[in-house]
Amino acid sequence: MREKILFLVPYLSGHGGTETVLTKVLTSExxxxxxxxxxxxTAGTDNSEWFSAFSEKITGSQRCGKIAALLRTLQVLRRFQGTKIICLSSKPLYLAWLARRLFSKTYKIYSWIHFSLFDEETVKPKLLKYADYHLAISTGIKQQLERLGVPAEHIFVIYNPIERHQEVVERDPQRLHLGYIGRIELEKQKNLAGMLAALKLLQQPFTMDFYGAGVDFERLQAYLKQHQGDFRGTFNLKGWVTNPWQQLKEMDALLLSSNYEGFPMVILEAISRGVPSISYDCPTGPADIIIDGVNGYLTAMTPAALAEKITLLAQHKDNFTPATLKDSLAKFYVDNYERRFVAALQENES
Structure with missing residues (x-):
């Protein structure tokens, strides 16, 4: 008989990398x-489209207030008859621990956090002690857990999965063609202000495509309109697109200037389609994916360093062959990820 696992999921918008990974796990044969x-x-969701294909595996999707969320989560935990609780945010860890004591449960509690533990305000590191084990999506998160005093044998680095893609996004033969896919946020996590500062330093003509929406979309529009003369390039603001990879015809490099990540799926998505990535070496994730000179470049977290690597790639962009880029992701492809995920959960079952 198969063991029952319950994932406790915080509010999700339906558009992020966490949703992509959770979908892969819940639909994996x-x-x-x-x-x-x-x-x-635990707090419902406003977007049920992303899990419509496996809605039979989802409960609690209706939005509710904090008190109602607390009570219904405890009720679900009281009724749960399985062996493992996996929490995608830190707050439910304490509830799972408390319910285990109150209702004499024997399940094991796992954390599965998808952001840098010390940078994302929704992550409360002090609550991680209520987990028995931890699924780390990057080596950086593993190191953060060890700094919190978690024994190494209680941490399992599983990364995140990516599908193998046959298609290849072509290089632009005319000029340097750059792209960003993600939430439009000038400061805070995504730090597009740092990317814009780097683009100002470029000496060659370029095209820059932004795919995504967010609180700063109109600010970005206004900034580019006001400062267009400061750049040697042109900008295309595409807005929110359900699947930008279906629209993309040409891209020489994907850019990321985040102050922090967890394990940036967009880098995997790009490299798996033959597009090298240039990213700040931020906590956490990019360093697990990018191999300098093979599938992109890591840079120091400054606009000058980012501009330097963009220029270097522009000079050698034909060296980044699609086959080499795709091969560099071998350990992240779904079949290898599934084996790693199952092995991590089975590690402590004996």
């Missing part, structure tokens, strides 16, 4: 051979 996976939204 390989994982389903060993585990009966269900997910409960």
């Amino acid at each position: 390989k994982i389903a051979q060993s585990y009966d996976c269900q997910a409960f939204f």
Whole structure:
């Protein structure tokens, strides 16, 4: 008989990398051979489209207030008859621990946090002590957990999965063609202000495509209109696109100037389609994916360093062959990820 696992999921917009990874896990036939996976939204969601294909595995999708969320989560935990609780945010860890004591449960509690532990305001590091084990999506998060005093044998680095893609995004034969895909946020996590400062330093003509929406979309529009003369390039603001990779015809490099990440899926998405990535070496994730000179470049977290690597790639962009880029992601492809995920959960079952 398959073991039952319950994922406790915080509010998700439906458009991010966490949703992509959770979808892969809940729909995986390989994982389903060993585990009966269900997910409960502790605070509901406003977007049910992204899990419509596997809605039978989802409960708690209706939005509710904090008190109602607390009470219904405790009720779900009281009724749960499985062996593992996996929490995608830090706050439910304490509830899972408390319910285990109150209701005499024997399940094991895992954390599975998708952001840098010390940079994302929704992550409360002090609550991580209530987990028995930890699924780390990057080596950086593993190191952060060890700094919090978690024994190394209680941490399992599983990364995040990516599908193998046959298609290849072509290089632009006319000029340097750059792109960004993600939330439009000038400061805070995504730090597009740092990217814009780097683009100002470029000496060659370029095209820069922004795919995404966010609180700063109109600010970005206004800034580019006001400062267009400061750049040697042109900008295309595409807005929110459900699948930008279906629209993209040409891109020489994907850019990321985040102050922090968890494990940036967009880098995997780009490299798996033959597009090298240039990213700040921020906590955490990019350093696990990018191999300098093979599938992109890591840079110091300054606009000058980012501009330097963009220029270097522009001079050698034909050296980044699609086959080499795709091969560099071998350990992240879904089949290898599924084996790693199952192995991590089975490690402490004996």
